[in-house]
Amino acid sequence: MLSYEEEISGYDLKKWADWSIRYFYWSPSYSQIYSELKKLERHGFAQSRVDSDNTLRGRRLYRITPEGRAAVTAWADQAPVDRPMLKHHVMLRVMFGHLSSPDRLKEILRDHIADVDQMERSAAVDAEAAKSEPGWAYSQIVLRWAERYYAAERDLAQQLIDDIDAAELALVEAEHDERTEYPHPTPGRWREVEQRVRQEDPDRG
Numbered sequence: 605m606l607s608y609e610e611e612i613s614g615y616d617l618k619k620w621a622d623w624s625i626r627y628f629y630w631s632p633s634y635s636q637i638y639s640e641l642k643k644l645e646r647h648g649f650a651q652s653r654v655d656s657d658n659t660l661r662g663r664r665l666y667r668i669t670p671e672g673r674a675a676v677t678a679w680a681d682q683a684p685v686d687r688p689m690l691k692h693h694v695m696l697r698v699m700f701g702h703l704s705s706p707d708r709l710k711e712i713l714r715d716h717i718a719d720v721d722q723m724e725r726s727a728a729v730d731a732e733a734a735k736s737e738p739g740w741a742y743s744q745i746v747l748r749w750a751e752r753y754y755a756a757e758r759d760l761a762q763q764l765i766d767d768i769d770a771a772e773l774a775l776v777e778a779e780h781d782e783r784t785e786y787p788h789p790t791p792g793r794w795r796e797v798e799q800r801v802r803q804e805d806p807d808r809g
Contacts, residue, residue, distance in 0.1 A: 606644075614634065627730075
């Protein structure tokens with residue numbers, strides 16, 4: 605974020621991150637931001653000063669250095685790009701739905717839909733606001749992507765609500781020991797499935 609060449613405080617970096625990278629990466633805490641700023645300064649990638657302006661008295665402002673600009677440019681252009689890693693807490697609950705109930709799972713999904721609806725609206729507002737600054741052109745198209753992403757997430761969650769009853773029916777109708785509440789998978793079946801999918805998808809990591 606310092607690569608935009610603005611002299612800025614850690615506090616304002618946090619606010620900036622909250623209406624930009626939080627939609628697709630994460631929202632850092634104040635402690636994380638200040639810790640990283642100090643590291644950047646130690647490595648010569650950023651420099652700071654205590655502001656003397658009356659409106660910001662005592663606030664430390666940070667600016668990228670030429671060395672920092674070179675380092676972050678090298679990262680953007682040359683560093684390997686990691687695959688996105690999805691950690692979806694809602695899907696984790698649904699996957700272990702045999703331990704819950706259809707009504708509870710649907711409640712969780714409806715709450716999730718309400719959350720992603722809010723994220724979609726917020727991303728749309730922030731994307732529109734970003735249009736006011738030509739220097740944020742790439743940020744603006746990522747925010748538009750985030751808006752579409754959350755819309756798709758809402759549709760997928762709604763479809764999952766519709767699928768829950770069929771999943772529950774499959775459990776109810778399956779043969780199982782009367783002493784258990786749901787059918788247990790055949791022991792070792794996962795090994796057979798693993799072998800089959802590896803044959804069908806040999807490039808799987």
